[in-house]
Amino acid sequence: MRRFRPYFSYLRAVRGPLIGAIIAGVIYGVASGAGLPWMIKEVFPQIFSEEAARLTNLQLFFVALWLPAIFFVRGVAGFLNSYLIQLSGVRVLEALRLDYFRKLQYLPLSFIQRQTSGDLISRGLADTNQLQFSLTLIANDGLKQPAALLGAVGFLIWAAFNEQGVVLVLICLALIPLCVFPIRYVGRKLLARAHQIQAQLGSVTDRFTENLSAAREVRAFGLEEAQTQRFAVETRGLITYQMKAVKYAQSLTPAIEIISACGLALTLIYAYRAGVRLESFLAIITALYSSYEPIKKLGALNNEVKRGISALDRLEVVLNEPVDITDPADPVPVGRLQGEVHFDGVGFSYRTGDRVLQDITVQIPAGTVCALVGPSGAGKSTFANLVPRFYEVSSGRITVDGIDIRKLRLADLRANIAVVSQEPVLFNDTIFNNLLIGRPGATRDEVVAAARNAHADEFIRQLPRGYDTVAGERGTLLSGGQKQRLALARAFLRNAPILILDEATSALDSQSEQMIQDALRHLMIGKTVFIIAHRFSTIRDASLILVLEQGRIRAQGTHAELYAGNPLYRTLYDRQHPAA
Ligand SMILES: Nc1ncnc2c1ncn2[C@@H]1O[C@H](COP(=O)(O)OP(=O)(O)O)[C@@H](O)[C@H]1O
Numbered sequence: 335m336r337r338f339r340p341y342f343s344y345l346r347a348v349r350g351p352l353i354g355a356i357i358a359g360v361i362y363g364v365a366s367g368a369g370l371p372w373m374i375k376e377v378f379p380q381i382f383s384e385e386a387a388r389l390t391n392l393q394l395f396f397v398a399l400w401l402p403a404i405f406f407v408r409g410v411a412g413f414l415n416s417y418l419i420q421l422s423g424v425r426v427l428e429a430l431r432l433d434y435f436r437k438l439q440y441l442p443l444s445f446i447q448r449q450t451s452g453d454l455i456s457r458g459l460a461d462t463n464q465l466q467f468s469l470t471l472i473a474n475d476g477l478k479q480p481a482a483l484l485g486a487v488g489f490l491i492w493a494a495f496n497e498q499g500v501v502l503v504l505i506c507l508a509l510i511p512l513c514v515f516p517i518r519y520v521g522r523k524l525l526a527r528a529h530q531i532q533a534q535l536g537s538v539t540d541r542f543t544e545n546l547s548a549a550r551e552v553r554a555f556g557l558e559e560a561q562t563q564r565f566a567v568e569t570r571g572l573i574t575y576q577m578k579a580v581k582y583a584q585s586l587t588p589a590i591e592i593i594s595a596c597g598l599a600l601t602l603i604y605a606y607r608a609g610v611r612l613e614s615f616l617a618i619i620t621a622l623y624s625s626y627e628p629i630k631k632l633g634a635l636n637n638e639v640k641r642g643i644s645a646l647d648r649l650e651v652v653l654n655e656p657v658d659i660t661d662p663a664d665p666v667p668v669g670r671l672q673g674e675v676h677f678d679g680v681g682f683s684y685r686t687g688d689r690v691l692q693d694i695t696v697q698i699p700a701g702t703v704c705a706l707v708g709p710s711g712a713g714k715s716t717f718a719n720l721v722p723r724f725y726e727v728s729s730g731r732i733t734v735d736g737i738d739i740r741k742l743r744l745a746d747l748r749a750n751i752a753v754v755s756q757e758p759v760l761f762n763d764t765i766f767n768n769l770l771i772g773r774p775g776a777t778r779d780e781v782v783a784a785a786r787n788a789h790a791d792e793f794i795r796q797l798p799r800g801y802d803t804v805a806g807e808r809g810t811l812l813s814g815g816q817k818q819r820l821a822l823a824r825a826f827l828r829n830a831p832i833l834i835l836d837e838a839t840s841a842l843d844s845q846s847e848q849m850i851q852d853a854l855r856h857l858m859i860g861k862t863v864f865i866i867a868h869r870f871s872t873i874r875d876a877s878l879i880l881v882l883e884q885g886r887i888r889a890q891g892t893h894a895e896l897y898a899g900n901p902l903y904r905t906l907y908d909r910q911h912p913a914a
């Protein structure tokens with residue numbers, strides 16, 4: 335139980351409904367445990383005593399009505415208890431899920447890459463669900479069921495001393511399951527109808543998947559909050575369906591009980607007519623029936639605690655993971671940077687592996703086009719990813735305009751950088767909104783201008799709804815070249831002083847590449863550009879080329895210098911240009 339203590343703070347936000355639920359639960363518990371049998375003892379003698387023979391039919395009717403009345407109070411209290419506890423539960427779930435999702439937005443990319451997205455999703459959906467269930471069940475049944483059990487057992491002990499009904503007690507025991515099974519059967523059937531929940535759960539999952547596959551875009555474009563808000567809307571939808579199912583499931587039991595109470599009342603009348611003294615029998619059967627549920631529930635509670643703890647373990651893998659790439663305590667205030675980048679003795683290794691970059695020292699003046707070449711796995715992408723602080727350097731430092739990037743707010747640093755990656759990700763939103771994330775304040779004209787610069791305007795206009803066409807899950811409606819041009823348009827719109835192009839043109843056919851080359855040359859003007867490309871045509875004109883191999887800079891210079899003086903560069907180049 336101590337294990338859950340930090341999470342009971344989630345219950346504080348739902349104090350109102352929770353207290354209401356617990357009060358209703360205690361009323362329910364006392365009414366079912368002791369109230370019912372006691373009332374039977376009080377009501378029955380009125381009917382079966384000597385004077386009772388003088389009761390009119392109307393009087394008899396009112397006396398018999400006592401029993402359904404008790405079931406009514408118990409049923410309504412039970413319904414309120416369950417409904418309010420579920421309401422608190424879904425609110426807790428909502429808060430827990432949002433905290434988990436928000437945490438995923440801010441965790442370093444390296445953490446996301448170490449996990450499978452399916453696993454992160456099931457923690458965020460199934461395990462948060464389990465935890466809220468455990469928390470509310472413990473809070474609720476921990477009070478309600480002992481109250482009911484104490485009431486019922488107390489009555490039985492009292493009855494055992496005062497009545498001679500021990501044999502009847504045993505017969506009653508055998509009857510209890512017969513009352514419970516039909517109720518549970520119909521309850522399950524009704525719950526199975528709540529298919530909508532699964533559908534909505536699916537769309538929450540999809541939002542998750544999309545977000546995780548766009549982890550880099552979220553960080554690069556500062557979408558952390560916007561993404562969390564969108565997720566909040568889907569989660570609210572799910573809650574609506576869940577509450578519908580709760581209403582079905584929770585009104586069923588009281589309804590069945592009220593009906594059986596009416597049946598019991600009829601039996602009473604029959605018993606009166608037959609002249610049978612039944613009050614002891616019925617009081618005991620009721621007390622036994624009432625103690626059955628608390629025993630069942632308290633048994634289940636134990637399992638629930640175990641399930642809750644294992645869900646908590648899985649959630650804490652994410653919730654307790656330190657966000658180690660954060661804003662500094664005392665950030666250097668900056669606006670638009672010039673874009674002079676300096677790697678100063680930088681070393682880097684991914685969490686588990688070997689040194690991926692070693693002793694990288696290079697000065698890139700503002701406005702320089704710097705190309706990174708080298709065999710696959712040399713560390714080119716890693717090099718580029720260190721500049722926006724997607725990963726933290728293991729040693730040395732990186733400065734922009736002479737300021738250590740760890741001294742800048744992450745949002746300030748990343749606002750000065752535009753990233754175009756090999757597989758740009760589009761959100762399932764209109765083309766226009768997909769471009770707008772490049773610079774959220776941009777006007778429609780600016781968005782169109784950016785698209786035109788990226789040679790994207792022509793094909794966008796040919797789409798069924800132009801800029802308002804929905805791109806589809808991960809942009810499946812668009813070709814690789816089209817997505818690439820949209821990514822470039824985002825970068826145009828962002829107009830950041832530092833531009834990172836990581837194999838941004840690698841997946842293109844030669845005709846669209848020609849167009850994109852054109853767009854790129856335009857985009858690169860006046861910016862500090864890090865360009866990684868398969869094709870040397872893109873990088874031959876770079877003013878600085880770094881030749882990387884096994885995480886080290888082997889040579890640097892212009893194309894002419896390197897081609898003349900560096901065998902590795904010449905080999906890489908000649909492999910693509912056999913004629914040259
Ligand atoms: N997220 C990662 N986690 C662990 N190792 C990685 C990760 N990304 C890349 N690596 C490793 O780092 C090395 C450099 O990779 P990378 O920078 O992608 O090379 P390049 O872009 O030059 O092909 C490779 O050995 C690669 O396997």
Ligand SMILES: [Mg+2]
Pocket residue numbers: 714715716
């Ligand atoms: Mg790479």
